[in-house]
Amino acid sequence: MTKQFIYKNLTPDDFDNIITLGNFVHGDGYLNSENIRSWYEKGVKNGINSGYVVYDQDKLIGFRITFAAGQWHVDKWCSPQLWQVPVDKSCYFKCNTVDENYRGHGIGGQLLKLSIAAAKEQGSLAGVSHLWKQSPGNSAVKYFTKCGGQLVKTHPNKWYEDSKNGYNCILCGYDCHCEAAEMIIYFD
Template identity: 55%
Template sequence: MAKPKSSTDITYTALTPDHFAAVLELGNRVQGEGYLNLNNLTDYYQRGLKDDINAGIVAFYRDQLVGFRLTFAQGQWDIDQWATPAEWDVDPATVCYFKCNTVDPAMQGYGIGSTLLSKAIDAAKRQGSNAGLAHIWLASPGNSAFKYFSKNGGRLIKEHPNKWQYAAMYEGYECPVCDSLCACVAAEMLLTFSQQ
Protein backbone atom coordinates (compact mmCIF):
# COMPACT_ATOMS: atom_id res chain seq x y z
CA MET A 1 0.00 0.00 0.00
CA ALA A 2 1.32 3.43 -0.91
CA LYS A 3 1.83 5.62 2.14
CA PRO A 4 0.08 8.96 2.63
CA LYS A 5 2.21 12.08 2.55
CA SER A 6 0.64 13.35 5.76
CA SER A 7 -2.16 12.70 8.21
CA THR A 8 -4.37 15.10 6.23
CA ASP A 9 -4.56 12.45 3.50
CA ILE A 10 -6.66 10.27 5.85
CA THR A 11 -10.43 10.82 5.79
CA TYR A 12 -12.91 9.91 8.53
CA THR A 13 -16.62 9.20 8.46
CA ALA A 14 -19.31 7.53 10.53
CA LEU A 15 -19.51 3.75 10.30
CA THR A 16 -22.29 2.38 8.08
CA PRO A 17 -23.27 -1.17 7.07
CA ASP A 18 -21.55 -0.51 3.72
CA HIS A 19 -18.25 -0.63 5.64
CA PHE A 20 -18.90 -3.95 7.39
CA ALA A 21 -17.00 -6.25 5.00
CA ALA A 22 -13.85 -4.11 5.23
CA VAL A 23 -14.17 -3.76 9.02
CA LEU A 24 -14.51 -7.53 9.40
CA GLU A 25 -11.42 -8.16 7.27
CA LEU A 26 -9.24 -5.61 9.07
CA GLY A 27 -10.51 -6.42 12.54
CA ASN A 28 -9.94 -10.17 12.27
CA ARG A 29 -6.58 -9.73 10.58
CA VAL A 30 -5.29 -7.45 13.35
CA GLN A 31 -7.22 -8.60 16.46
CA GLY A 32 -7.40 -12.35 15.75
CA GLU A 33 -9.81 -14.62 13.91
CA GLY A 34 -13.29 -14.68 15.36
CA TYR A 35 -12.93 -11.28 17.03
CA LEU A 36 -15.65 -9.88 14.76
CA ASN A 37 -18.39 -11.53 12.76
CA LEU A 38 -21.40 -10.14 10.95
CA ASN A 39 -23.72 -10.79 13.90
CA ASN A 40 -21.64 -9.09 16.58
CA LEU A 41 -20.58 -6.25 14.28
CA THR A 42 -24.23 -5.54 13.46
CA ASP A 43 -24.99 -5.50 17.19
CA TYR A 44 -22.00 -3.24 17.92
CA TYR A 45 -23.08 -0.84 15.17
CA GLN A 46 -26.60 -0.59 16.65
CA ARG A 47 -25.19 0.00 20.14
CA GLY A 48 -23.24 2.97 18.79
CA LEU A 49 -26.36 4.76 17.54
CA LYS A 50 -28.25 7.13 19.83
CA ASP A 51 -30.35 10.22 19.13
CA ASP A 52 -29.45 9.98 15.41
CA ILE A 53 -25.74 10.25 16.32
CA ASN A 54 -23.30 7.49 15.34
CA ALA A 55 -20.29 6.92 17.62
CA GLY A 56 -18.71 4.32 15.31
CA ILE A 57 -15.98 5.90 13.15
CA VAL A 58 -13.97 4.61 10.18
CA ALA A 59 -10.77 5.92 8.57
CA PHE A 60 -9.87 5.70 4.89
CA TYR A 61 -6.78 6.33 2.85
CA ARG A 62 -7.87 6.74 -0.73
CA ASP A 63 -10.62 4.10 -1.05
CA GLN A 64 -9.18 1.63 1.45
CA LEU A 65 -10.34 1.26 5.05
CA VAL A 66 -7.27 1.70 7.27
CA GLY A 67 -8.85 1.96 10.71
CA PHE A 68 -12.03 1.91 12.75
CA ARG A 69 -13.33 2.55 16.25
CA LEU A 70 -16.45 0.86 17.59
CA THR A 71 -18.06 2.75 20.48
CA PHE A 72 -21.25 1.93 22.39
CA ALA A 73 -23.44 4.84 23.52
CA GLN A 74 -24.07 5.24 27.25
CA GLY A 75 -26.88 3.00 28.43
CA GLN A 76 -26.35 0.67 25.46
CA TRP A 77 -23.77 -1.69 26.94
CA ASP A 78 -23.71 -4.07 29.89
CA ILE A 79 -21.69 -3.30 33.00
CA ASP A 80 -20.38 -6.80 33.72
CA GLN A 81 -17.91 -8.52 36.07
CA TRP A 82 -14.99 -6.83 34.27
CA ALA A 83 -16.16 -3.33 35.19
CA THR A 84 -15.73 -1.51 38.51
CA PRO A 85 -18.20 1.41 38.46
CA ALA A 86 -17.63 2.20 42.15
CA GLU A 87 -14.14 3.37 41.13
CA TRP A 88 -15.16 5.53 38.15
CA ASP A 89 -15.94 8.88 39.89
CA VAL A 90 -18.67 9.54 37.29
CA ASP A 91 -22.28 8.42 37.00
CA PRO A 92 -22.21 5.00 35.24
CA ALA A 93 -25.33 6.03 33.28
CA THR A 94 -23.20 8.67 31.50
CA VAL A 95 -20.33 6.35 30.47
CA CYS A 96 -19.97 5.11 26.91
CA TYR A 97 -17.90 2.03 26.05
CA PHE A 98 -14.94 2.00 23.67
CA LYS A 99 -15.30 -1.52 22.31
CA CYS A 100 -12.53 -1.67 19.74
CA ASN A 101 -9.91 0.45 18.05
CA THR A 102 -8.06 -1.04 15.11
CA VAL A 103 -5.54 0.52 12.73
CA ASP A 104 -3.90 -1.29 9.83
CA PRO A 105 -0.30 -1.95 11.00
CA ALA A 106 0.99 -0.56 7.69
CA MET A 107 -0.71 2.77 8.48
CA GLN A 108 0.41 3.32 12.05
CA GLY A 109 2.25 6.53 12.83
CA TYR A 110 -0.21 8.86 11.10
CA GLY A 111 -2.32 9.64 14.18
CA ILE A 112 -5.22 7.50 12.98
CA GLY A 113 -5.90 5.85 16.35
CA SER A 114 -5.92 9.15 18.24
CA THR A 115 -8.11 10.83 15.61
CA LEU A 116 -10.59 7.93 15.69
CA LEU A 117 -10.75 8.28 19.47
CA SER A 118 -11.21 12.05 19.29
CA LYS A 119 -14.05 11.75 16.78
CA ALA A 120 -15.72 8.99 18.83
CA ILE A 121 -15.49 11.18 21.94
CA ASP A 122 -17.09 14.08 20.09
CA ALA A 123 -19.99 11.84 19.03
CA ALA A 124 -20.34 10.29 22.50
CA LYS A 125 -20.45 13.74 24.12
CA ARG A 126 -23.23 14.76 21.73
CA GLN A 127 -25.06 11.58 22.81
CA GLY A 128 -24.75 12.68 26.45
CA SER A 129 -21.67 10.82 27.70
CA ASN A 130 -19.30 12.33 30.27
CA ALA A 131 -16.70 9.55 30.10
CA GLY A 132 -15.75 6.40 28.24
CA LEU A 133 -14.61 3.01 29.50
CA ALA A 134 -12.29 0.64 27.65
CA HIS A 135 -10.70 -2.72 28.29
CA ILE A 136 -7.18 -2.37 26.96
CA TRP A 137 -5.31 -5.44 25.72
CA LEU A 138 -2.10 -5.56 27.75
CA ALA A 139 -0.55 -8.09 25.33
CA SER A 140 -0.37 -5.62 22.46
CA PRO A 141 3.15 -5.31 21.00
CA GLY A 142 5.21 -3.05 23.25
CA ASN A 143 2.07 -2.54 25.36
CA SER A 144 1.17 0.08 22.75
CA ALA A 145 -2.57 -0.05 23.44
CA PHE A 146 -2.10 0.87 27.10
CA LYS A 147 0.40 3.62 26.23
CA TYR A 148 -1.91 5.02 23.54
CA PHE A 149 -4.98 5.13 25.79
CA SER A 150 -2.97 6.61 28.68
CA LYS A 151 -1.52 9.29 26.39
CA ASN A 152 -5.07 10.25 25.42
CA GLY A 153 -6.14 10.72 29.06
CA GLY A 154 -7.25 7.24 30.13
CA ARG A 155 -6.50 6.16 33.68
CA LEU A 156 -6.14 2.63 34.95
CA ILE A 157 -9.02 1.43 37.14
CA LYS A 158 -8.21 -2.27 37.50
CA GLU A 159 -6.54 -5.19 35.72
CA HIS A 160 -8.75 -8.15 34.79
CA PRO A 161 -6.92 -11.44 34.12
CA ASN A 162 -8.41 -13.71 31.45
CA LYS A 163 -10.99 -11.15 30.25
CA TRP A 164 -11.01 -12.65 26.76
CA GLN A 165 -11.14 -16.31 27.82
CA TYR A 166 -14.92 -16.38 27.49
CA ALA A 167 -14.73 -15.20 23.88
CA ALA A 168 -12.04 -17.78 23.18
CA MET A 169 -14.06 -20.56 24.80
CA TYR A 170 -17.55 -19.77 23.52
CA GLU A 171 -17.41 -17.28 20.63
CA GLY A 172 -14.70 -18.67 18.36
CA TYR A 173 -12.12 -15.98 19.14
CA GLU A 174 -8.51 -16.96 18.43
CA CYS A 175 -6.07 -14.77 20.32
CA PRO A 176 -3.15 -13.69 18.13
CA VAL A 177 -0.62 -14.18 20.96
CA CYS A 178 -1.82 -17.14 23.06
CA ASP A 179 -1.02 -20.62 21.74
CA SER A 180 -4.08 -22.21 23.30
CA LEU A 181 -6.83 -20.77 25.46
CA CYS A 182 -6.45 -16.99 25.73
CA ALA A 183 -5.02 -15.86 29.07
CA CYS A 184 -4.48 -12.19 28.20
CA VAL A 185 -5.04 -9.51 30.82
CA ALA A 186 -7.29 -6.51 30.25
CA ALA A 187 -6.74 -3.10 31.80
CA GLU A 188 -10.05 -1.45 32.68
CA MET A 189 -9.43 2.21 31.86
CA LEU A 190 -11.63 5.28 32.15
CA LEU A 191 -11.29 8.43 30.09
CA THR A 192 -13.22 11.38 31.52
CA PHE A 193 -14.29 13.90 28.89
CA SER A 194 -13.53 17.59 29.23
CA GLN A 195 -16.74 19.60 29.13
CA GLN A 196 -16.18 22.28 26.53
Protein backbone atom coordinates in the same frame (compact mmCIF):
# COMPACT_ATOMS: atom_id res chain seq x y z
CA MET B 1 3.66 15.45 1.14
CA THR B 2 1.25 14.35 3.91
CA LYS B 3 -1.35 11.74 3.06
CA GLN B 4 -4.97 12.77 3.37
CA PHE B 5 -6.94 10.05 5.10
CA ILE B 6 -10.72 10.04 4.92
CA TYR B 7 -12.50 9.85 8.30
CA LYS B 8 -16.25 9.25 8.38
CA ASN B 9 -18.99 7.71 10.46
CA LEU B 10 -19.10 3.93 10.39
CA THR B 11 -22.04 2.60 8.32
CA PRO B 12 -23.29 -0.87 7.37
CA ASP B 13 -21.45 -0.43 4.05
CA ASP B 14 -18.19 -0.71 6.03
CA PHE B 15 -19.05 -3.99 7.81
CA ASP B 16 -17.25 -6.42 5.47
CA ASN B 17 -14.06 -4.34 5.51
CA ILE B 18 -14.23 -3.97 9.30
CA ILE B 19 -14.66 -7.74 9.79
CA THR B 20 -11.66 -8.44 7.54
CA LEU B 21 -9.36 -5.91 9.20
CA GLY B 22 -10.59 -6.69 12.73
CA ASN B 23 -10.05 -10.43 12.39
CA PHE B 24 -6.64 -9.93 10.82
CA VAL B 25 -5.47 -7.65 13.64
CA HIS B 26 -7.23 -9.23 16.64
CA GLY B 27 -7.61 -12.86 15.57
CA ASP B 28 -10.17 -14.98 13.74
CA GLY B 29 -13.60 -15.01 15.32
CA TYR B 30 -13.25 -11.55 16.87
CA LEU B 31 -15.77 -10.04 14.44
CA ASN B 32 -18.58 -11.53 12.41
CA SER B 33 -21.70 -10.26 10.63
CA GLU B 34 -23.85 -10.65 13.75
CA ASN B 35 -21.67 -8.89 16.31
CA ILE B 36 -20.62 -6.04 14.00
CA ARG B 37 -24.29 -5.17 13.38
CA SER B 38 -25.02 -5.27 17.12
CA TRP B 39 -21.92 -3.22 17.93
CA TYR B 40 -22.86 -0.64 15.30
CA GLU B 41 -26.40 -0.31 16.67
CA LYS B 42 -25.09 0.18 20.22
CA GLY B 43 -23.15 3.20 18.99
CA VAL B 44 -26.10 5.14 17.62
CA LYS B 45 -28.15 7.19 20.09
CA ASN B 46 -30.46 10.17 19.50
CA GLY B 47 -29.48 10.03 15.82
CA ILE B 48 -25.79 10.48 16.68
CA ASN B 49 -23.32 7.80 15.56
CA SER B 50 -20.20 7.36 17.73
CA GLY B 51 -18.51 4.80 15.45
CA TYR B 52 -15.89 5.90 12.92
CA VAL B 53 -13.80 4.49 10.09
CA VAL B 54 -10.79 5.83 8.22
CA TYR B 55 -9.80 5.09 4.64
CA ASP B 56 -6.72 5.62 2.52
CA GLN B 57 -8.49 6.06 -0.81
CA ASP B 58 -10.64 2.88 -1.04
CA LYS B 59 -8.75 0.86 1.59
CA LEU B 60 -10.09 0.67 5.15
CA ILE B 61 -7.11 1.34 7.40
CA GLY B 62 -8.79 1.76 10.77
CA PHE B 63 -11.99 1.85 12.77
CA ARG B 64 -13.29 2.83 16.20
CA ILE B 65 -16.40 1.19 17.66
CA THR B 66 -17.94 2.99 20.62
CA PHE B 67 -21.12 2.04 22.48
CA ALA B 68 -23.34 4.92 23.62
CA ALA B 69 -24.00 5.41 27.33
CA GLY B 70 -26.95 3.30 28.45
CA GLN B 71 -26.64 0.99 25.43
CA TRP B 72 -24.08 -1.51 26.67
CA HIS B 73 -23.95 -4.20 29.34
CA VAL B 74 -21.78 -3.62 32.41
CA ASP B 75 -20.34 -7.09 33.01
CA LYS B 76 -18.09 -8.73 35.59
CA TRP B 77 -15.04 -7.14 33.97
CA CYS B 78 -16.25 -3.64 34.80
CA SER B 79 -15.68 -1.73 38.05
CA PRO B 80 -18.29 1.07 37.99
CA GLN B 81 -17.79 1.74 41.70
CA LEU B 82 -14.34 3.08 40.74
CA TRP B 83 -15.41 5.25 37.78
CA GLN B 84 -16.51 8.45 39.56
CA VAL B 85 -19.35 8.90 37.02
CA PRO B 86 -22.71 7.12 36.75
CA VAL B 87 -22.89 4.05 34.52
CA ASP B 88 -25.65 5.64 32.45
CA LYS B 89 -23.31 8.55 31.66
CA SER B 90 -20.40 6.34 30.56
CA CYS B 91 -19.90 5.21 26.99
CA TYR B 92 -17.81 2.13 26.19
CA PHE B 93 -14.88 2.23 23.79
CA LYS B 94 -15.27 -1.29 22.39
CA CYS B 95 -12.60 -1.46 19.74
CA ASN B 96 -9.93 0.66 18.11
CA THR B 97 -8.13 -0.99 15.22
CA VAL B 98 -5.50 0.41 12.86
CA ASP B 99 -3.78 -1.49 10.05
CA GLU B 100 -0.19 -2.15 11.17
CA ASN B 101 1.18 -0.41 8.06
CA TYR B 102 -0.52 2.84 9.12
CA ARG B 103 0.33 2.94 12.83
CA GLY B 104 2.29 5.83 14.26
CA HIS B 105 0.46 8.50 12.24
CA GLY B 106 -2.07 9.54 14.92
CA ILE B 107 -4.93 7.64 13.32
CA GLY B 108 -6.01 5.87 16.53
CA GLY B 109 -5.96 9.13 18.45
CA GLN B 110 -8.00 10.92 15.78
CA LEU B 111 -10.59 8.12 15.74
CA LEU B 112 -10.85 8.39 19.52
CA LYS B 113 -11.28 12.19 19.39
CA LEU B 114 -14.11 11.83 16.89
CA SER B 115 -15.83 9.18 19.04
CA ILE B 116 -15.44 11.29 22.19
CA ALA B 117 -17.06 14.28 20.48
CA ALA B 118 -20.01 12.12 19.38
CA ALA B 119 -20.31 10.44 22.80
CA LYS B 120 -20.41 13.85 24.50
CA GLU B 121 -23.23 14.88 22.14
CA GLN B 122 -25.03 11.66 23.15
CA GLY B 123 -24.75 12.70 26.83
CA SER B 124 -21.67 10.79 28.04
CA LEU B 125 -19.41 12.25 30.72
CA ALA B 126 -16.71 9.59 30.40
CA GLY B 127 -15.67 6.56 28.37
CA VAL B 128 -14.54 3.18 29.67
CA SER B 129 -12.49 0.58 27.82
CA HIS B 130 -10.58 -2.63 28.29
CA LEU B 131 -7.14 -2.33 26.68
CA TRP B 132 -5.12 -5.33 25.56
CA LYS B 133 -1.98 -5.30 27.71
CA GLN B 134 -0.23 -7.82 25.45
CA SER B 135 -0.39 -5.54 22.42
CA PRO B 136 3.10 -5.07 20.94
CA GLY B 137 5.06 -2.98 23.45
CA ASN B 138 1.80 -2.51 25.42
CA SER B 139 0.97 0.10 22.76
CA ALA B 140 -2.79 -0.03 23.41
CA VAL B 141 -2.41 1.09 27.02
CA LYS B 142 0.27 3.64 26.08
CA TYR B 143 -1.92 5.20 23.36
CA PHE B 144 -5.00 5.34 25.61
CA THR B 145 -2.98 6.86 28.45
CA LYS B 146 -1.57 9.48 26.06
CA CYS B 147 -5.18 10.35 25.14
CA GLY B 148 -6.08 10.96 28.80
CA GLY B 149 -7.00 7.45 29.91
CA GLN B 150 -6.53 6.48 33.55
CA LEU B 151 -6.09 2.93 34.83
CA VAL B 152 -9.05 1.67 36.86
CA LYS B 153 -8.16 -2.00 37.34
CA THR B 154 -6.28 -4.88 35.68
CA HIS B 155 -8.20 -8.03 34.67
CA PRO B 156 -6.25 -11.27 34.02
CA ASN B 157 -7.82 -13.71 31.52
CA LYS B 158 -10.36 -11.15 30.23
CA TRP B 159 -10.78 -12.90 26.87
CA TYR B 160 -10.50 -16.52 28.08
CA GLU B 161 -14.26 -17.21 27.80
CA ASP B 162 -14.32 -15.71 24.31
CA SER B 163 -11.42 -17.98 23.30
CA LYS B 164 -13.41 -21.03 24.43
CA ASN B 165 -16.31 -19.81 22.26
CA GLY B 166 -14.49 -19.41 18.94
CA TYR B 167 -12.16 -16.43 19.38
CA ASN B 168 -8.65 -17.31 18.19
CA CYS B 169 -6.30 -14.90 20.01
CA ILE B 170 -3.31 -14.01 17.84
CA LEU B 171 -1.00 -14.76 20.80
CA CYS B 172 -2.72 -17.53 22.77
CA GLY B 173 -4.95 -19.26 20.24
CA TYR B 174 -8.12 -20.77 21.67
CA ASP B 175 -6.77 -20.63 25.24
CA CYS B 176 -6.39 -16.88 25.77
CA HIS B 177 -4.87 -15.65 29.02
CA CYS B 178 -4.23 -12.05 27.96
CA GLU B 179 -4.74 -9.27 30.48
CA ALA B 180 -7.00 -6.27 30.11
CA ALA B 181 -6.40 -2.84 31.58
CA GLU B 182 -9.79 -1.35 32.46
CA MET B 183 -9.31 2.35 31.78
CA ILE B 184 -11.44 5.48 31.76
CA ILE B 185 -11.28 8.87 30.06
CA TYR B 186 -13.19 11.72 31.70
CA PHE B 187 -14.61 14.22 29.23
CA ASP B 188 -14.21 17.96 29.83
